[in-house]
Amino acid sequence: MATTSFDKSFAVENEQACTKFLEAVSNPRTVNVKHRDLKAESSKGLKLLARRFSPSVKS
Incomplete structure (x- = not known):
């Protein structure tokens, strides 16, 4: 926050x-x-990034 x-x-x-x-x-x-669970949000964000940047499987 700016001061x-x-x-x-x-x-x-x-x-x-x-x-x-x-x-x-x-x-x-x-x-x-509002109270937020920062650890849970961080974990969710890391999972989304991993899924986004993982190589897609081609069949």
């Missing part, structure tokens, strides 16, 4: 924008991440 630092001064002159900003800062969004 960045933010260090810049700015002025908000609109009262409504100020209120919305303060509400957003005081109530951060929560992000729910």
Whole structure:
């Protein structure tokens, strides 16, 4: 995930924008991440790659 630092001064002159900003800062969004079995997915991916790159059998 990309990260960045933010260090810049700015002025908000609109009262409504100020209120919305303060509400957003005081109530951060929560992000729910679904649990995944990374070992199983890795194993499945390796099997798919092996099948894709294995020489096909001709009869």
